[in-house]
Amino acid sequence: MPMIEMNNVSKWYGRFQVLAECSTQVEKGEVIVVCGPSGSGKSTLIKCVNGLEPFQQGEILVNSISVGDPKTNLPKLRARVGMVFQHFELFPHMSITENLSIAQVKVLGRGKDEARERGLKLLDRVGLRAQADKFPGQLSGGQQQRVAIARALSMDPICMLFDEPTSALDPEMINEVLDVMVELAQEGMTMMVVTHEMGFARKVAHRVIFMDQGRIVEDDKKEAFFGSPRSERAQQFLSKILHH
Amino acid sequence: MSSWDWQVFCKDTIDGEVVPGCFGGAGDVTYLDWLLSAWGWTLSVSALALVVALALGSLMGILRTTPHRGLVLLGNVWTELFRNIPLLVQIFLWYHVVPTLIPPLRGVPSFILVVIGLGLFTSARISEQVRAGIQSLAGGQRMAGLAMGFTLPQTYRHVLLPMAYRIIIPPLTSESMNIIKNSSVAFAVSISELTLFALQAQEETSRGIEVYLAVTGLYFVSAFALNRAMLFVENRVRVPGMIGGGGH
Numbered sequence: 001m002p003m004i005e006m007n008n009v010s011k012w013y014g015r016f017q018v019l020a021e022c023s024t025q026v027e028k029g030e031v032i033v034v035c036g037p038s039g040s041g042k043s044t045l046i047k048c049v050n051g052l053e054p055f056q057q058g059e060i061l062v063n064s065i066s067v068g069d070p071k072t073n074l075p076k077l078r079a080r081v082g083m084v085f086q087h088f089e090l091f092p093h094m095s096i097t098e099n100l101s102i103a104q105v106k107v108l109g110r111g112k113d114e115a116r117e118r119g120l121k122l123l124d125r126v127g128l129r130a131q132a133d134k135f136p137g138q139l140s141g142g143q144q145q146r147v148a149i150a151r152a153l154s155m156d157p158i159c160m161l162f163d164e165p166t167s168a169l170d171p172e173m174i175n176e177v178l179d180v181m182v183e184l185a186q187e188g189m190t191m192m193v194v195t196h197e198m199g200f201a202r203k204v205a206h207r208v209i210f211m212d213q214g215r216i217v218e219d220d221k222k223e224a225f226f227g228s229p230r231s232e233r234a235q236q237f238l239s240k241i242l243h244h
Numbered sequence: 245m246s247s248w249d250w251q252v253f254c255k256d257t258i259d260g261e262v263v264p265g266c267f268g269g270a271g272d273v274t275y276l277d278w279l280l281s282a283w284g285w286t287l288s289v290s291a292l293a294l295v296v297a298l299a300l301g302s303l304m305g306i307l308r309t310t311p312h313r314g315l316v317l318l319g320n321v322w323t324e325l326f327r328n329i330p331l332l333v334q335i336f337l338w339y340h341v342v343p344t345l346i347p348p349l350r351g352v353p354s355f356i357l358v359v360i361g362l363g364l365f366t367s368a369r370i371s372e373q374v375r376a377g378i379q380s381l382a383g384g385q386r387m388a389g390l391a392m393g394f395t396l397p398q399t400y401r402h403v404l405l406p407m408a409y410r411i412i413i414p415p416l417t418s419e420s421m422n423i424i425k426n427s428s429v430a431f432a433v434s435i436s437e438l439t440l441f442a443l444q445a446q447e448e449t450s451r452g453i454e455v456y457l458a459v460t461g462l463y464f465v466s467a468f469a470l471n472r473a474m475l476f477v478e479n480r481v482r483v484p485g486m487i488g489g490g491g492h
Contacts, residue, residue, distance in 0.1 A: 052390060075394065076393065078393045079393025080393075083387075083388075083391040085391075089385055091389075091402070102392075103392035103393055107393040136485065137486045
């Protein structure tokens with residue numbers, strides 16, 4: 001049974017169709033990289049997975065729970081799905097430790113001390129224990145994004161969604177974030193990652209999805225994707241982003 | 245200068261005799277007593293109206309940023325209704341018209357009606373500020389809150405509002421100062437506050453300059469003290485690593 005399953009998902013903004021009959025699935029422990037030109041719908045697609053963006057047609061199942069079903073308890077589902085955003089989105093008025101513990105306490109009902117402990121352990125893991133009492137505005141972009149990953153992990157997610165996690169970072173900070181993600185992937189976390197970091201894709205992805213104009217154009221095993229993408233559009237895109 | 249007579253405040257309000265020590269007592273009321281009591285009314289009207297305005301303004305401002313169309317409409321209608329009618333007219337509406345339309349309100353003291361009128365008028369302005377504060381946060385903060393598993397109310401409580409309120413402290417300060425100044429309209433429905441005091445006292449004593457200067461001074465001191473208090477709050481809640489405590 002797949003961890004994430006999408007069947008013919010379509011979405012419109014008014015008359016404009018942003019997603020067109022997208023279908024794919026992510027098995028437990030699989031790492032999927034979603035790429036494509038800007039405006040192709042990849043961020044929208046990943047935000048549909050935890051219901052941050054509504055969709056009008058089709059079906060998405062996460063751990064067999066239907067995201068689009070109005071009867072689904074979305075907060076409960078989202079608490080189990082970690083998400084990392086392009087602009088980090090740490091809570092600026094809370095210290096790093098509070099950022100890591102607030103949802104554990106308010107959503108999962110853990111005790112404050114337990115939540116703090118768990119948070120500090122995860123900070124250790126992303127190499128930021130020393131920053132525990134600082135505020136997000138006092139950290140670099142790369143550090144903030146590593147905290148954001150730790151924050152998502154603090155909820156013990158069954159899978160993780162990454163929405164262009166390195167796109168807003170200065171080049172020298174990209175690797176520190178990718179390193180954490182590679183480690184996660186190697187530990188067997190189920191991950192769906194929107195990114196243009198093809199090095200990351202080559203290293204840990206199992207499959208690569210290529211989107212264009214709201215459609216999933218390619219959905220291949222990594223080897224097949226980097227070997228011989230079938231669509232001309234994907235070929236063009238790859239040649240553009242791999243050139244330098 | 246020599247024509248100024250500050251002793252006017254020491255006079256008894258009934259016989260006009262100067263009372264030693266300036267404070268009446270044993271049933272005598274000096275103009276100074278009256279001035280201070282009027283100041284008390286001004287501050288009471290302002291404080292209670294501010295409570296009403298903050299509570300309702302926050303609620304309406306929040307409603308206008310929710311994903312529910314009905315709630316947004318309610319917030320919008322509320323805001324436009326109380327924002328587009330002059331304050332003085334609203335006070336008269338509460339005093340003369342509303343009690344006629346809603347009989348149970350007939351026995352309500354005019355002090356309460358003024359608090360409601362001034363509170364609702366200001367709530368529309370605070371609603372605008374709260375809405376703007378929430379919308380100035382990038383949409384990503386709302387998503388980040390929801391993605392952590394917070395319900396929508398939790399997202400407001402823990403994520404959106406703490407930052408939004410920090411951002412709007414400066415306009416909220418102006419609004420709170422405005423309430424003190426706007427409370428002067430209460431004279432129109434015979435609340436014995438500073439402005440009414442000024443009108444009556446200068447009539448009775450013919451010392452308009454002294455009376456108005458004293459009242460002006462008290463308005464200024466009240467508003468300025470509030471301003472300083474809010475500045476203190478602003479500094480206390482400033483977020484480390486952020487300039488001016490806001491923005492994202």
